[in-house]
Amino acid sequence: MANVAVVGAQWGDEGKGKIVDWLSERADVVVRFQGGHNAGHTLVIGNQTYKLSLLPSGIVRGGKLSVIGNGVVIDPWALFAEIGRLEAQGVKVSPDNLLIAENACLILPVHGELDGYREDSKNAGGIGTTRRGIGPAYEDKVGRRAVRVSDLADAATLSRRLDALITHHDALRAGFGAPPIDRAALEAKLAEVAPRLLTFAKPVWLALEEMRAAGKRILYEGAQGTMLDIDHGTYPFVTSSNTAAGQAAVGAGVGPRAVGYVLGITKAYTTRVGGGPFPTELNDAVGQRLGERGHEFGTVTGRARRCGWFDAVMVRQAVKVGGIDGIALTKLDVLDGLDELKICVGYRLRGEVIRHFPANAGDQAAVEPVFEVLQGWSESTQGARRWADLPATAIKYVKRIEELIEAPVALLSTSPERDDTILVHDPFRD
Numbered sequence: 001m002a003n004v005a006v007v008g009a010q011w012g013d014e015g016k017g018k019i020v021d022w023l024s025e026r027a028d029v030v031v032r033f034q035g036g037h038n039a040g041h042t043l044v045i046g047n048q049t050y051k052l053s054l055l056p057s058g059i060v061r062g063g064k065l066s067v068i069g070n071g072v073v074i075d076p077w078a079l080f081a082e083i084g085r086l087e088a089q090g091v092k093v094s095p096d097n098l099l100i101a102e103n104a105c106l107i108l109p110v111h112g113e114l115d116g117y118r119e120d121s122k123n124a125g126g127i128g129t130t131r132r133g134i135g136p137a138y139e140d141k142v143g144r145r146a147v148r149v150s151d152l153a154d155a156a157t158l159s160r161r162l163d164a165l166i167t168h169h170d171a172l173r174a175g176f177g178a179p180p181i182d183r184a185a186l187e188a189k190l191a192e193v194a195p196r197l198l199t200f201a202k203p204v205w206l207a208l209e210e211m212r213a214a215g216k217r218i219l220y221e222g223a224q225g226t227m228l229d230i231d232h233g234t235y236p237f238v239t240s241s242n243t244a245a246g247q248a249a250v251g252a253g254v255g256p257r258a259v260g261y262v263l264g265i266t267k268a269y270t271t272r273v274g275g276g277p278f279p280t281e282l283n284d285a286v287g288q289r290l291g292e293r294g295h296e297f298g299t300v301t302g303r304a305r306r307c308g309w310f311d312a313v314m315v316r317q318a319v320k321v322g323g324i325d326g327i328a329l330t331k332l333d334v335l336d337g338l339d340e341l342k343i344c345v346g347y348r349l350r351g352e353v354i355r356h357f358p359a360n361a362g363d364q365a366a367v368e369p370v371f372e373v374l375q376g377w378s379e380s381t382q383g384a385r386r387w388a389d390l391p392a393t394a395i396k397y398v399k400r401i402e403e404l405i406e407a408p409v410a411l412l413s414t415s416p417e418r419d420d421t422i423l424v425h426d427p428f429r430d
């Protein structure tokens with residue numbers, strides 16, 4: 001039995017939440033390993049819709065352990081607000097079913113503020129971030145001045161960490177014309193959340209090792225997607241963490257071989273929210289139709305997502321850099337009723353056709369997609385639960401995607417609803 005890592009293979013919002021929820025029936029533990037509350041994962045179960053940002057998507061099922069790993073940046077206020085929203089929907093969250101890594105770094109209010117100052121600045125911003133303080137919090141982690149969960153239990157360490165952090169931030173804030181940090185107010189805010197947060201804090205690596213030894217099945221839940229990865233994505237229009245499956249090991253505290261099968265979640269077309277290059281973007285009626293049928297509005301910020309054709313070059317690259325073993329192809333139903341479908345199979349750059357997405361930002365913006373045209377289907381695939389229920393042209397589209405991206409389809413999703421999912425190959429039985 002393999003463990004499974006679920007990662008986004010495009011620019012996020014591929015349907016990771018739905019697939020993690022579906023797979024979590026077969027798992028004992030669900031672990032988030034990077035990102036923060038910039039993520040928005042939607043689960044639809046009967047007439048209930050759950051929107052999760054920081055909590056692992058396994059939390060809605062009883063009897064599963066949810067874990068927030070050290071690779072995640074945690075905003076305690078956002079965490080408790082999310083727990084409150086879930087409890088109002090009847091989901092119980094307590095230290096019995098949620099562990100938080102004691103060595104995870106915190107997102108403080110000053111991080112969200114700095115994110116906002118930069119986004120609003122003419123020269124320093126323009127990324128189109130979620131303004132949740134993700135980038136500034138990871139900068140402080142790498143800069144060795146972050147407050148970690150366990151620091152909240154140790155007044156002397158916390159005080160030293162705040163010395164370093166405030167010195168650094170006050171200099172930056174002055175540059176943006178912002179007032180210095182009110183240390184007393186920040187300390188009071190931290191003191192308010194510390195006792196509750198510490199009840200969840202554990203050496204997560206040790207808990208996961210014990211689970212592994214006891215033969216428990218672990219599901220790793222990624223946020224964002226490969227093209228938002230800090231190294232492999234469309235830099236600088238990326239998030240500030242590694243989103244590829246390799247991060248699952250480091251961000252949870254397990255060895256690389258413990259991760260197991262890597263499932264890349266892949267939309268049957270492409271979307272992205274925020275700025276940055278998008279070679280197959282459609283600024284026409286088809287793009288608008290995909291956005292409407294797919295309800296492509298950000299879960300976190302409510303922004304309209306940009307839509308375009310499936311980009312096989314980009315997804316193949318995600319398969320290779322992330323070690324993706326198979327994909328879950330989602331939102332096939334959104335393509336119902338289109339006469340023809342296009343798939344990007346290469347890029348034209350300075351008169352030449354290339355088969356990979358270049359690293360240089362100028363080249364990324366300049367590439368023009370080379371399309372292959374496939375026939376669409378008029379039948380409905382919405383809610384299909386068997387491969388045999390799909391029209392032949394839809395199967396042809398899926399098969400062509402498999403060939404081009406050099407990875408098989410393990411799961412196929414045909415609506416937001418949990419059970420509208422076709423299992424082709426069980427990732428846990430790899």
Ligand code: GDP
Binds near residue numbers: 041042265333
């Ligand atoms: P995530 O960030 O990867 O978890 O994805 P989001 O939840 O942000 O966005 C995916 C959206 O598509 C959500 O509203 C899901 O409910 C919805 N969704 C997931 N799978 C399907 C599908 O197969 N068909 C349709 N129509 N919607 C889907």
Ligand code: IMO
Binds near residue numbers: 240
């Ligand atoms: P899920 O997990 C889609 C995008 C933002 C912005 C860039 C940087 O729901 O797929 P950040 O706030 O992370 O510094 O923003 O990354 N972004 C996402 N886009 N889905 C997400 O998460 C995203 N998380 C961040 O829009 O372009």
Ligand code: MG
Binds near residue numbers: 012013014042
């Ligand atoms: Mg999302």
